[in-house]
Amino acid sequence: MNKIFKQLGADSAYLLSSFPIALPAFVITVTGFAAGIGTAVVWLGVPILAATLFAMRGLAAAGRFQLGAVLGQPINPPRYKRAGEDASALRRFLTPLTDGQSWLNLLWGLVNFPLAVAGFCVALTWWVATVATLAYPLYAWIIHRSVGEGDGLEHATRWLGWGDSYLALSALSVLGGLIMALLLPLVLRGFALTQAGLSRGLLASLTDHDAPRGPVRAAALDAEVTRVQERLTAA
Numbered sequence: 322m323n324k325i326f327k328q329l330g331a332d333s334a335y336l337l338s339s340f341p342i343a344l345p346a347f348v349i350t351v352t353g354f355a356a357g358i359g360t361a362v363v364w365l366g367v368p369i370l371a372a373t374l375f376a377m378r379g380l381a382a383a384g385r386f387q388l389g390a391v392l393g394q395p396i397n398p399p400r401y402k403r404a405g406e407d408a409s410a411l412r413r414f415l416t417p418l419t420d421g422q423s424w425l426n427l428l429w430g431l432v433n434f435p436l437a438v439a440g441f442c443v444a445l446t447w448w449v450a451t452v453a454t455l456a457y458p459l460y461a462w463i464i465h466r467s468v469g470e471g472d473g474l475e476h477a478t479r480w481l482g483w484g485d486s487y488l489a490l491s492a493l494s495v496l497g498g499l500i501m502a503l504l505l506p507l508v509l510r511g512f513a514l515t516q517a518g519l520s521r522g523l524l525a526s527l528t529d530h531d532a533p534r535g536p537v538r539a540a541a542l543d544a545e546v547t548r549v550q551e552r553l554t555a556a
Contacts (some may be wrong), residue, residue: 325506328506328510329505329506329509329510331390331391331513332391332444332506332509332510332512332513333444333448333509334390335387335390335391335513335516335517336440336441336443336444336509336512336513336516337441337444337445338387339384339387339433339437339440339441339516340437340438340440340441342380342383342384342387342437343384343430343433343434343436343437343438344434344437345380346377346380346381346384346429346430346433346434347430347431347433347434349373349376349377349380349430350373350377350427350430350431351431353369353370353372353373353376354370354373354427356369357369357370357373358370367415367418368414368415370418371414371415371417371418373427374417374418374420374423374424374426374427375417377423377426377427377430378401378417378423378426380426380430381426381429381430381524382398384429384433384520384524385398385520385524385525387517387520388517388520388521388524388525391513391514391517392517392521396521396524396525397525399422399524399525399527401417401420401422401423402416402417402419402420402421402422402423403416404416421527422527425523425524425526425527426523426524428523429519429520429523429524432519432523433516433519433520433523436512436515436516436519437516439512440512440513440515440516443508443509443512444509444512447501447505447508447509448505450501451498451501451502451505452498453498454494454495454497454498454501455494455495455498455499455502456498457490457491457494457495457498458487458491458494458495461487461490461491461494462487465487474490474493474494475489475490477493478490478493481493
């Protein structure tokens with residue numbers, strides 16, 4: 322149970338905090354890419370595109386940082402392509418244009434936005450509805466006394482044959498709240514995994530592809546060096 326609550330908190334935090342990151346990422350992606358492509362004919366768009374790719378690195382890093390709690394494993398930062406030490410300042414500034422991960426960051430800023438909006442709306446709405454229905458007996462009497470009439474829930478209780486008493490209204494509301502509370506972890510987990518899976522594919526696919534190779538190659542190289550040294554010593 323503790324694990325379920327912990328994961329629910331992680332998924333809720335991820336879905337609610339993704340929108341403030343996805344919104345500026347989407348604006349920068351659309352604006353920068355459109356301006357860069359539109360003025361690329363006169364070469365003014367080239368530095369605009371490079372600046373856009375540089376700006377997206379920070380937002381991509383923020384989106385990548387969120388994935389660990391949802392996916393249950395740390396996500397390694399990418400190794401962006403760098404210009405040589407003797408390269409000019411202009412060459413270093415334009416290097417992101419030839420870097421694959423930089424363009425994946427730009428694509429993430431575009432396709433992640435609708436998922437972030439949907440996840441944010443579902444998480445916020447489901448949490449509010451769950452809490453409101455469970456706490457119905459605590460505040461509904463104030464509404465009934467203020468407006469002098471029911472809130473429409475009595476139609477459902479009458480149809481069920483429970484009558485229209487305040488106890489019946491409260492029982493039906495709490496029952497609905499319990500059902501929503503049971504579904505809450507499943508619904509938020511589904512949205513969180515969908516969005517996190519897409520983000521990982523765009524923000525960490527190159528990193529995951531390269532990460533296991535470095536240590537494996539290094540270990541193989543060390544073993545080969547040791548084997549050669551042993552042969553030389555034996556000779």
